Amino acid sequence: MSLPHAILTALLEKPSSGLELTRRFDKSIGYFWSATHQQIYRELGKLESEGYIRALPSEQPARGQKKSYEVLPAGRAELARWTAASQDPKPLRDTMLLRLRASAVVGTAGVEADLRRHLALHQRQLAEYEGIQERDFPPDKDTPQDRLRHLVLRAGIDLETFWTQWLAHALEEFERLPAPEPE
Amino acid sequence: MSLPHAILTALLEKPSSGLELTRRFDKSIGYFWSATHQQIYRELGKLESEGYIRALPSEQPARGQKKSYEVLPAGRAELARWTAASQDPKPLRDTMLLRLRASAVVGTAGVEADLRRHLALHQRQLAEYEGIQERDFPPDKDTPQDRLRHLVLRAGIDLETFWTQWLAHALEEFERLPAPEPE
């Protein structure tokens, strides 16, 4: 229920076409919301038909043609309403944790290699976020908007930090574990 | 694609009926995987028809009758296969982070109250996990299985710790923010 609001936010920050949105979701928006181009195009159509956004008039609408969108007042109002509304946090669902719990019953074969791979992935992600932090949030940029966006990036950085530390700890445990399969 | 494997893991740890599984998912399994009773019943039917689990023969099958399941060898093999297979981590999707980013554009009205509410929820969750840790993982319990399960619980505890700290930090930022709506 939040993809349309993620798109409205992105379009308010900067009017974009579908593919540009996809790239921004892969890049800087990805640390709090992810989406594929199929989701985005479907949602852009829905948002347009609901009167929340409109295509910028400059471009002609054709199949392979770039089509940029901007947010209409109704879209901004809907985003403000949704942002202010109370929402419950979603319960966790993490495959790696489940696999670890399962490996206590069916054996740890194969898991350690993937723990290492995930550690490398999270370390790379962390480094990327820290790069964004240095580039986009120097100490002198300090408007309320910057502070809020930095806060969100900080969450991404802290989460990746958590994962790298937890995965490193998990690997230490694995080295202390006896070699044969349990159960 | 992991709900069936979560159920297989839970059933291997202890054969259960649908409602018992639901309670265990609410309780101790919830810190790495969540599921409702509807999902569980549907999946139990599928797992049974695939030959991964079977109903314990002692009970007669009727509508309001308790029906317990146990895992068959094929189910255990499938769980072992899935656990060992390499899987990519799923990208983050967090509504609160999105709302904060949106509030940088449409104003922060209403968000602060929900930040406080979430902080309280995460603090309660953290306290609950720490209770489980004290009850279920005393220092003398130290089999490989215990270590692996403790590792998973540790992730839940550390994640809740992260959220409480980040939310507290966010609330501090809000107090430093100028009162009027940005943009």
Place this chain on the structure above:
DNA sequence: AGCAACATGTAATGGGTTACATGATTCG
């Protein structure tokens, strides 16, 4: 007998994922 709690389901909806389809532009 009536009611609450237990227990197992069905149906409808909506979002996410994967695979595929199609037109336009650019570059060799």
Place this chain on the structure above:
DNA sequence: CGAATCATGTAACCCATTACATGTTGCT
């Protein structure tokens, strides 16, 4: 002109969520 890339979509499937339906057990 052919291939790669850019750009916008369509279709099918699966999973999660919500609301609803139905039978059973135990208690008063």
